[in-house]
Amino acid sequence: MLSDSMSKPTKSQWDFGELFPTEQTRHVLSVSELTTQIKRSLEKQVGTIWVSGEITNLRAQSSGHIYFTLKDAGAQLSCVLFSREKVSHRELLADGQKVLLQGDVTVYEARGQYQLIVRAVELQGVGVLQIAFEKLKAKLAAEGLFAPERKRALPKFPQRIGLVTSPTGAAIRDVLHVVQRRNPGLEIILAPCRVQGEGAAEEIAEAIGRLNEFNSRSSRRESAQIKNQSRLTSAATMNLDLILVTRGGGSLEDLWAFNEEVVARAIFESAIPVVSAVGHEIDFTISDFVADMRAATPSAAAEIITENVFASREFVSEAPALMRLRVRQQLERAGEGHEAAAHRLMLAHPRRKLDEWLQRLDDLQSSLARCGRQCVRDGKLAVQNLAGRLWRTRPAQLLRQRGESLAQTRRQLVERMRQQLRERRHEFQELQSRLRLLGPEQVLARGYSITTDAATGKVLRDAAKVKAGQRLKTRLKSGEVRSVVEG
């Protein structure tokens, strides 16, 4: 082989060995053979894997196959999802969607490209959590985990409760605060666990299981426990009345552990009634649905648990006074007959009646006196009023006033008549002069005359129409001339 000859140090520098080695020493592959080798080793070495990344450049073909590229900050991977693969949420795949893919790495020989044949898809991100939530909810509902008839009533006066939450969270603070205020006698057994992040769901489920185990064991070991725990000597047993599973508010992801199936199952299997209080009022988790009771917040849960003891405080503090009152009332009722008679007797005493009448007399006397004084005052006022009115209406003055106004009116009447007369006269003269301008007198005055036929009185306008012997009458400015037409 080539390498053997090159490694010999004794060879001269001119010895280049076999420049054209024989065909038999070279192992030549066809492209197909090489590709097949690569494909085989890739499939063997990598095989079926899970890979996460973001979808980009997605192309859905009419064949139903979906081609896309999966990328992260540093690299890209060609992927193909064949139409025959039964994948949930196929329709939700889109550019930008973060996914977790399961598949086989292989080589597409025709192009010399390696690619991932996708077998399973898990969507990641908030929208995906929503889908997972609805799916699990539907599944557990179908199994009867939320059935109302399964819900157990909480003990009215719980003495000892199990608490499943983080020992350092806001929820435990809220719960302890409310319990301290409303029922400090309540005993709490905390099963600490993480309430968010990877593995939190398993821890919550384990904590619920731990409390159940403690509950069932404690009944067997109760005497030993009480001896060791001097603080608990008053407790008859170490049984738990209920378990509170809780955490404070947070994002959907923060609360997610309470939406996991393992928690739902643990609550469902708990022999002790469970109260679930996760997040704020608006947050509903799967654990809320499975639990025997859901409370809106950790504080609300603590209030529900302590409600009856807290409410009884008032009654307990009032009961002694109530009972004392009852006894006193009973004693008083026994002496009641005597007292009532004495009272009635006192009411009917004649001295009392007399006092009453005397008082009435006093009243009447004083009101009479008051009335007299009032009458006099009223009369005086009325007289003054009338005198004033009389004085203001003296008749002489009235007469003078009326006389003056009469004379004035008369003067006005005469004056107005004169005025009218003057105006009419003036109008008349005006009309007369206008009439004169229009009449024939004015024309005649300038030397014209008007000739008429004496018999008919018709005005003559054409000399040709005048006949001989016709009698005419001519009017001048003053007087008229009678004439006969010559032949």
Add this chain to the structure above:
Amino acid sequence: MPNPAKTTGPNSPARPNIAFEEALTKLEGVVESMESGDLPLESLIAKYEEGMALAKACQQKLAEAELKIQQLEKAAGGELKLKPFPLETAED
């Protein structure tokens, strides 16, 4: 939910150790009978004395002002252990 262990426990007949729930229920009964029925004076006084003792027992239970909280832990061998829970870390 009824808790049989509480009401039929070995200590329940003893007055000072009576459970709060039992004492409260009895007290309610006593007050109710005193209020409604026309009891003869003698039995009224007897009821009164019983009620006062019950009220005192209830008040004592309510006056236990110290929070009792313990941590339940599981040892490596699966043994359950109760440990005191440090309240300071949780209270602020």
